[in-house]
Amino acid sequence: SQTIHQWPATLVQPVGSPLSLECTVEGTSNPNLYWYRQAAGRGLQLLFYSVGIGQISSEVPQNLSASRPQDRQFILSSKKLLLSDSGFYLCAWLPGTSGTDTQYFGPGTRLTVL
Amino acid sequence: AQKVTQAQTEISVVEKEDVTLDCVYETRDTTYYLFWYKQPPSGELVFLIRRNSFDEQNEISGRYSWNFQKSTSSFNFTITASQVVDSAVYFCALSGRDSSYKLIFGSGTRLLVRP
Numbered sequence: 001s002q003t004i005h006q007w008p009a010t011l012v013q014p015v016g017s018p019l020s021l022e023c024t025v026e027g028t029s030n031p032n033l034y035w036y037r038q039a040a041g042r043g044l045q046l047l048f049y050s051v052g053i054g055q056i057s058s059e060v061p062q063n064l065s066a067s068r069p070q071d072r073q074f075i076l077s078s079k080k081l082l083l084s085d086s087g088f089y090l091c092a093w094l095p096g097t098s099g100t101d102t103q104y105f106g107p108g109t110r111l112t113v114l
Numbered sequence: 115a116q117k118v119t120q121a122q123t124e125i126s127v128v129e130k131e132d133v134t135l136d137c138v139y140e141t142r143d144t145t146y147y148l149f150w151y152k153q154p155p156s157g158e159l160v161f162l163i164r165r166n167s168f169d170e171q172n173e174i175s176g177r178y179s180w181n182f183q184k185s186t187s188s189f190n191f192t193i194t195a196s197q198v199v200d201s202a203v204y205f206c207a208l209s210g211r212d213s214s215y216k217l218i219f220g221s222g223t224r225l226l227v228r229p
Contacts, residue, residue, distance in 0.1 A: 032215060043205065043221040044159075049214050057214065088157055094215055101147045101166075101215050105159035 002027035006091050006106040013113055019064075019078040021109050023091030026072065032094040033074040034103060035066055039087045050074060086113045116141045118208050120220035127196055128228050135191040135223045137206030143167075148182065148189045149207040149217065159205070165189065196227045 003026045013019060025031055035047040046059045048066035056066050063082060067075045074091060088110050092103040117140040127133045139148065150162040163173060165182050173180050177194045193200055203224045207217040 034216065044217075044219040046216050046218075049216055051214065059216070090157075090159060092159075092217075101209055102149070102161055102164050103215070103217055104161060105151075108157045110157070 002093070002104070004091060004093055004104060004106040006089075006109050008109060009107065010110045011112070013081050013111065015083055015113055016080045019076070019081050019085070019111070021076040021089055021091075021111075023074040023076075023106055024072055025093045028072070028093070028095060030071060032103075033068065034092040034094075035074065035076050036090045036092065037087045038090065044090065048076070081113045083113050086111055116143075116146075116208055116210060116218045118206050118218055118220035120204075120206055120223050122223045123221070124224040124226070126226045126228065129198060130195050131227075132192060132194050133196050133225065133227075135193075135204050135206075135225065137189045137191065137220060139187050139189065139206070139208045141208060141210060143210040145211045147209045149209070150180065150189075150191050151205045151207065153203040153205065153222070155202070162191075193225075196225075198227050198229055201225060201227045 005024050007022055032051050034049045036044045037047055038044050048056055048058055050056050050068045053068055053071055064078050088108050090108045091106040094103045119138045146167045148165045151159045152162055153159050163180055170182050179192045181190045203222045205222045206220040209215050209217050
């Protein structure tokens with residue numbers, strides 16, 4: 001069966017510090033991978049998605065970046081965090097081979113920037 | 115442009131009441147997919163249902179049922195005999211047929227079921 005992991009689960013960082021959030025998927029190959037952000041009390045906003053290794057599409061211009069160094073690994077980064085980067089970050093995956101269009105979500109990382 | 119509207123920000127009901135969560139969508143795609151996800155207090159999004167645009171048949175799963183109507187661009191979700199464990203934020207989402215399969219989410223409806 002497939003599982004998705006995210007770490008860390010929670011993170012408190014000062015403004016201006018770097019960020020690295022990791023997402024890994026097990027039990028599947030060539031998945032589509034997604035990063036979403038949920039600001040406090042609000043809906044989910046797609047930040048990045050990837051359909052393959054090294055292929056990153058950005059949905060919202062910001063000081064965040066994403067990378068996919070391996071097939072089942074998706075990383076969200078920032079060189080200098082802003083207060084507005086606080087939120088709940090969710091990684092999701094979708095099977096790369098067609099048959100289902102359903103995204104499944106990881107447990108999330110709660111980021112607080114102080 | 116694609117858009118999902120969940121006009122109900124918060125709903126509060128007493129246990130055992132039936133409750134309907136509304137979802138209205140906009141898309142120019144002829145083929146698209148609609149979803150409902152549940153977000154309990156833990157934060158993880160739990161997949162509930164997926165519907166494609168060619169399947170307007172309503173679906174029932176236990177106490178949950180979904181009513182998809184293309185004529186009104188709505189995909190409403192009903193919980194029958196609500197329980198305290200149903201308390202969560204519920205999101206409706208839409209995806210088109212481009213290769214990204216990215217989801218457009220509504221703003222969510224917070225459901226509080228009181229004992």
